[in-house]
Structures are given as structure tokens and as C-alpha cells.
Amino acid sequence: MGAGHAHRLYRHARSPVHALPPHTKLTAVLCFVLVVVSTPREAVWAFAVYALLLASVAYAARVPPAFWLKRLLIEVPFVAFALLLPFVAQGERTGVLGLSLSVEGLWGAWNVLAKGTLGVAASVLLAATTELRDLLLGLQRLRLPPLLVQIASFMVRYGDVVTDEMRRMRVARESRGFEARGVRHWGVLAKSAGALFIRSYERGERVHLAMVSRGYTGTMPVIDEVTASRAQWTYALALPLTALAVCLLGWTLT
Amino acid sequence: MDPHVTTTRPAPPSLEVAGLAYAYPDGHQALFGVDLSIARGERVALLGPNGAGKTTLVLHLNGILTAGAGTVTVAGLPLGKRHLAEIRRKVGIVFQDPDDQLFMPTVREDVAFGPAAAGVRGPELEARVLKALGRVGMAAYADRPPHHLSFGQRRRVAVATVLAMEPEILVLDEPSSNLDPASRRELADILRSLDVTVLMVTHDLPYALELCPRALILSDGVIAADGPTGELLADKDLMSGHRLELPFGFDPKTAAREG
């Protein structure tokens, strides 16, 4: 969990992409990913175009490639999974370097890799250019149920607090010479988890009291609202619309 | 017992508590009949050892806990469902842990929360927020997330969140806990500069003496003493009888004269 405003993937900069209202960015990324997922996997060139599109957004957002690529590592587990598909999938098989691989599996691996990578890349770009607070405002603006937004915003506000508490408990355990080494230490760890739950829950109760004391009755007063001009929408939606054109082209050409 | 019949003065006391008793759901009883009255504009310290029921009493003052028996009256309004919103606006509670109090993503939104919940909007809301932050000297931090602030700054913002609601009475739960000497002094200056009624719940006796002319001692769930702070603190038997101890080397008589 990031520190309130600046979460871990966020990269502070002044760029046209940073300046876009959050709900336009959220919409754009979601549509873009949807388009990517709907693209036929045989249209290999289309995925190259998508990657180029994202790269140009990253350039406009002043997100350095190294930063961006490093964050892509999150999908390593799926790369591993994708690499297995050629071995386990059914259907016609082909020989590559003496291995018998499934053609269907190879396509499947390509499909998962390409779409998964593009999805992660788009999400990373969104996270890198949008502050946490704005993200929540964007979700609120996109009509996510208010209760859900409230829960998310409390989670964001107190994520660090709870994580810190957990860290302090670990330090306390370790300074008394305890080190969890195996299953037989689970009891102690679980006690910490239980204590952490109680602390979190009680803090929730106290937060609620503090809210009620200031007149909370179940709905958050609207303090900030984000708005987007037509130009900003156009700018944000340029990405998914271009992608959609590519996707349609992909369907017609294959 | 119906105390507020007898108190028909032009300005009703900011706070009046009569016969208040309360037990927690687990059966532990914290309050055993508390009576107290605080006139408008007074600064009063509520002293007591840990576990005396101080925080429990505070939670009754704006109806978060409902008395098992007894009454609470704020500025002439009896506490009850009918006046609840009004009373919550009038009684501003600053809780002990500012992390509990500052639940919004930024300082500005947090200070705005109370007035916004009361229906204030737009430029008026903005003005209230800036004014409240200005009174605690935190206006420059409006757009910061609360947990980027130091503990002392967070406590000052917590005071601002309550001031923004323009309360009749400000209730502070252990305001000096965890503060370094400088933040402690800054907070004292701020509190002295406010023109609201203050009820300060604390076991920090020098702080009470510094800020509050009058003090109450809450012990075992009842008010055990009520009088000028300096006199109470100088009464050694009273103090030791209620587990209250002055810091080493602190003499209330000389301190009061200097103050």
C-alpha cells in the first residue's frame, strides 16, 4: 500500500497523461484492455501495434522504459504458465527442436503472453500516472457503489497503519528471540494475526466513532468532485479507439 | 434528579452531566453516577488514573454511548435521538489517537468532513477549512495526506477537524500524550487562544494546571473532587488516594504562581 498519495507504482511527473482526469484514464485503460482481449490471436501484427500505442503513451507520460519494464515483472508467474501450454494442450502436434509441441498450445501461449503483458503494461501505466486519491475519485465518478469506494478509501488510508502494526509485532517477536522456522511456529504467528485483526477491528470502531462524532450518518459528504471536459475525454479515449480500429482490422484481415 | 430545572440562567452551561452510569456489554461497569457542570467559556481538566472511566465518559458527551442511567445536557439541549445531530455538532471531541480521527485521504478533506456532513458546501466550506487550519497553524499542509505529518502536526490537524464544526465545547482526550515538549507547548498555545469551552481529559497534571483553572477528578467511575486545579494538585492525600502523581520535582504551588 502506498503512502496515501504516492503509492508504490506511482511516478510523480508533470505530463499530459498525469493531468488527465482519473475517470477518463480508468475508462480508457479498461476499454483498451477489453479491445486487446477481444483481438484474434492470429493477428500477430495487431499486438505489435498495441505495444507501440502503449509505448507512445508511456513516452507522453514521461515514464522511463526501465521503470515501466521493471514493473512488468509482476507477470512472471504467467509467463511460466504460458510456457507450459505447448506441452499440455491438445490437438495437432508439431516438432520443434525435437520436442513435440501442441500447435494449439503454442497459440494459446502466445495469446496469454501477448494479452497478459499488454494488460499489465496498461495497468502499470495507469498506476504510474494516477495518484491514489485520484484513483478513488475516479472510481467514485464512474459510479462504483459509494459504499465500495468508501471501503476502498479506508483500506487505502489504513493499509499503511495496519501494515506498520504488523511490522512492529514482528519486531517485538524477534527482539524476544522468536523466529518462525516451521509449521510448529504457526500458532505464534496466527496469534499475531489474530491480534492484528482485533487491533484493526477496534481501530475501525474508533474511526467510526470519530466519524459519527462529526456528523457521519452513512454517506460520505461530497467534498471533491472530478470533472472532465470534452477535450480531455477525447484525448483519453484516443487510445482505446485507435486500438479498436486495429482490432477490427485484425478481425477482417484474418 | 433533574438538574437543569434549577439552572435557568441566560446562558445555559455548555455541559451538564447528572447521575451518569454505564456498563460495557461485557459486564464491566465504568461509570457509577457522574455529576458535573461546565459553564460557558470555562477551561476544565478532567483528571483521573488509567481506567477511571475518562474515555467512557467522553463517549457519552455526544451520544456515541447511551447512558445506562442519568442524563447529559449540552448547552441546554438534552441528549437524545431528537437533538443528536445538533449535539454532535456542538460537542467537538478530539480523540486520543489522531490516526483514528484523521480518516480521510488528505488533511483538507478531513477538516471538511464535519462541516460537509452538516451540509456546508462550496466556497463557504473552503473558507471554514482554511480558517480552522489557520487556527492551529496547519494551513500550509492542507493537501498532504495525514500520515505524512508528524505526530504533533496530526494532533493539531485533529483539533482543526473539530474546530471546523464551530463547536460549543471542545473535548480533548489526552491531548498531550505522545507529544514532544515543543509540540506540547504549541498545542497549549493553540488551546489558550481558542474562545470555546474546553474539557480536557488527561492524567498529565502539569498540563492541566497550565491550561485549566478548574479541575475535576474522576475516580472509580464517580467525580471524587471538583475545585481549582492548583488546590487539588496541592492536596497530597487527595492525589495519592486517586492514583494521581505529580512528576518528579514539580510543585503545583510555585508552578501556579509562575503561570
Add this chain to the structure above:
Amino acid sequence: MHVPDGFINAPVSAAAGALAAGAIAVCLRGARREQAALSPAGAVADGGERTAPLAGLVAAFIFAVQMLNFPVAAGTSGHLLGGALAAILVGPCTGVLCVAVVLLMQGLLFADGGLTALGVNVLVMAVVTTVVGYAVFRGLVKVLPRGRRSVTAAAFTAALVSVPAAAAAFTLVYAVGGTTDVPLGKVATAMIGVHVLIGVGEAAITALTVGAVIAVRPDLVYGARGLTVPLKLRVGGELVDAPAAPATRAAPAASASPARSHRTLWAAGLLASLVLAGFVSFYASTDPDGLEKVAADKGFDKGEKEHAAADSPLADYGVGDIADTRLSGGLAGVIGVGVTVVAGSAVFWAVRRRRTGGDDGPASTAVEGTPTPRAVGAEPAPRAEPAPRAEPAPRTQPAEDA
């Protein structure tokens, strides 16, 4: 365990998204009820407005506790997924919301789990684990003799069943909308096999944690309310009855009708048996065969090193591998069968005991009857998640709270 984009095709992802949205809508309403039921004594408001701060803090707790490593052996470790735990501690609807919010924020902030796959992720990891876990838990709590030990045992079983149930749900979604034609039997075997193991770890941790909470604040465990005495107040030396209204968190729980608790019992029992029967048939129908099984396992449980930033607390977010896949394959079968037998006999024993003894289990909750079946209905859409993000131990011992 988070599904990335491109794993499930677009129409099924969208359908899953719609179902997840529906389930969340139901839970939004249910969560208010749950938190109102947990509302403390003396609160003036009905308590429904407590939902946001409490669920928010619980979500933060789930998020944090997923980083707590439970060492298994030889440098491997696992961590809690938390669905069943959340359901038992704060109620199924609130639990769903908490886990769903954690997933949403992980997707948006850490690019963990694809955005188009969010619906699938929510269905599988938030809805299925929580609802199945809670149904099993309540069913067992009702039939087992009253007491702390029973609650712990019920928590163990609930968590144990919830994880493979999620795996089964994933498999189901994959069967409908998977983008690659993989032999389904193999997917199911690998997924469920691995997840039974994870489930054992999850179960031990969940049971221990619930045990720890119950030892200190039994009133905070939503799934085990109903153990409080009426209040007495002493004013000036006299005892006075406290007003009835604030009479504790447990009050609403105590008033539920026995008829409903019967029905819930049967629904829960039936559900548990169905889920368990599902495992057995999976094992019966597909014989895990050597190489491919190993391969699948390896792919399926690469839960680690998700996060690039090594300095962040997320560095240890997911951890450890299942060391020996061959072992896990074999064990999975044994454990699966063992669990079925144990749970089956437990249900039988409990039902018989109930009939003869006639002793009622803890009071049922006012809430559970309705949301549970509804949310279960939402389950058909789920879909697959490949990598368990961390896996608890192949070895485990039953919960005993210390």
C-alpha cells in the same frame, strides 16, 4: 492466484464481471445488515453505517495479513488468502466486500490481476471462497457441540474446503471460457490437487487465527456470536437492569428461529458434500500422469516474485514454491480422500447426534439464511486463476488453539 488478461475470453470475462457485480450488489446490502447486527451496546444509530470504516479496516487487515509469511519447511513459506477467515470473522457479505476491494486495489495499484479478469478474480477468490467457507462453517458450528474447540474445528474445515472450491470454480470458468484447449481433466486435477494442499495450510492458519481472536474477543467473531449475559448496572450501590436495547452484539443473533437454522444446516451440509463429492470424482476420473502433471503443477504454483520492487513490503507478498510436485500430487489424492471421509463422517455423526440429543447448536444468525444461497447462485460464472500465489504446507496438523 490472480488471473491476468487474456486467460479467459472476452465474453466469459464480461459475463463473470456482470455476475461479480451482482454478487457485490447483494453483499452491499447484506453487509449493512451484518454490521448492524454486530453493532455495539448503547449505539444510537442502527449500526449499518459502521460498515464502511469497519470493512475498510478489515480489508486493510486482509491486505496486510496476506504478507504475513508462514514458514513451511526448507525455506518455503505460505500465506493466508483470507476469504474464509474474513467470512468467519466479519460475516460473509462483509467478507466478500473486503476481499473484492483488496482485489480491486491490487489490480489498480499493483497491476496484479488483469482488469478484464477482475470479475473472474472477484467471483473465484472473493465470492466462492467466502461463501463456501462461511456455509461450511455455519453448518458445522450448528451441528458440533457448543464451545470454542468446535468453532476452531469448523473454521479449519471451512477454510480447507473453501480453497479447492475456488479452484473448482476456476476450472469451471476455464472450461467455459478458457482461451487454450487444455485437457480439462488435467486442469482440474492439477488445480484442485494443488489447492487441496494450499487449503490445508489455509485451514490451519485460519483455525489458529480464529482461535486466537475467540480467546480474547469472542464478541468480534461474527460466526460465533451468542454467548453473552444480560447486563447489570450498579448506581450508588444499587443494581439496575441496563436498558434492553443496547443489550450487546449478540442480541440479534439469539433471536433467530430454529426452523431457519435447520434449513441452513441442511443447505450447508448438502453444499459441503457436493463440493467434496466433486473432488472425489475429479480424482476418480483423471489419473494424474507423470510429466504433464508435474508440468502443470509447476506452472500453476509459481506464486512468487510477483512484485518487482524488492524494497517494498510487497516483496514478500507471495512466496515459496511447492517444493516437490510429485509428492504434492500423491499427497493431494490421499488428503482429498481423507478429507472427504472425515468430513462425511463428521456430518453424519453430527446429524445423528442432533437427532438423538436434540441439543441446539449456537443460535443462528439473523442474516445468513438469505445471502448465502443467493451468493452461491452467483457462482457458475467463475473462472480460472492459474497461479496460487503462495502455498502453505504439504504437511499440516489439525488446528489446536494454543
